[in-house]
Amino acid sequence: MTPEADAALERTRQAVEDACQATTSWLSQLPEWPHHPTNASGTVSSHYGPTILSEHDCVMQFARHLNEVGVSWEDIHLEFSPGQWMFEKAEGSELHPKRIDLALVSRERLLSASFPTHLGGFRFDAVIEFALASNYWKFGAGNKQVITSKIAGDITKVQEYLDSGLAANGFVIVVEETDHGFPAAWDEPLDQETGVRTRVLRRWR
Numbered sequence: 001m002t003p004e005a006d007a008a009l010e011r012t013r014q015a016v017e018d019a020c021q022a023t024t025s026w027l028s029q030l031p032e033w034p035h036h037p038t039n040a041s042g043t044v045s046s047h048y049g050p051t052i053l054s055e056h057d058c059v060m061q062f063a064r065h066l067n068e069v070g071v072s073w074e075d076i077h078l079e080f081s082p083g084q085w086m087f088e089k090a091e092g093s094e095l096h097p098k099r100i101d102l103a104l105v106s107r108e109r110l111l112s113a114s115f116p117t118h119l120g121g122f123r124f125d126a127v128i129e130f131a132l133a134s135n136y137w138k139f140g141a142g143n144k145q146v147i148t149s150k151i152a153g154d155i156t157k158v159q160e161y162l163d164s165g166l167a168a169n170g171f172v173i174v175v176e177e178t179d180h181g182f183p184a185a186w187d188e189p190l191d192q193e194t195g196v197r198t199r200v201l202r203r204w205r
Contacts, residue, residue, distance in 0.1 A: 012104055026161070033049050038140075038141060045140070048203065063078070075105060078102055080127070090118070101125070120166065123165060126170070128172070130154075131147060133151075134176075147187065151172060154172045172198045174198065175201050178203075
């Protein structure tokens, strides 16, 4: 890669880091339900408050913060799937990257590329998978271990994008509404084994 391309990828990585900080600050100001909603039997509970009602809300709000730190809306893509119009089917490959929550890539690079190309012939600037670590389990609904397993699966998904050459940077971003006691390794700047950068955005601190 050229020095210019390397610099562009570093700017994207830093934009994601900046958006993580901005989102964390925003999360700390969100209002909590005055009376936490649950169903009549107490088996189904809302999340922390009225602002984030689903994991998709996390993606939407993070995209807003990405734009605020300088990423063009036109370079932000939601629910991206690596279709065969873009990447030729890799016969015999064990890597089959699945749909990703958010992908970042400049329009200029897309316009100058020749598609379809082989798997790894074009790299997105960054891919991001999201998880909402809700506080519903504190109200007797569900089990917090479910989200821990989900995040581990997200890390594997993002790792496939990195290993296949589909992305230059890979993140798993976790919106944590209350302390889940996640593995300490998820607070490391970079997982040397997977290449994935996990960021836990803690509302509760």
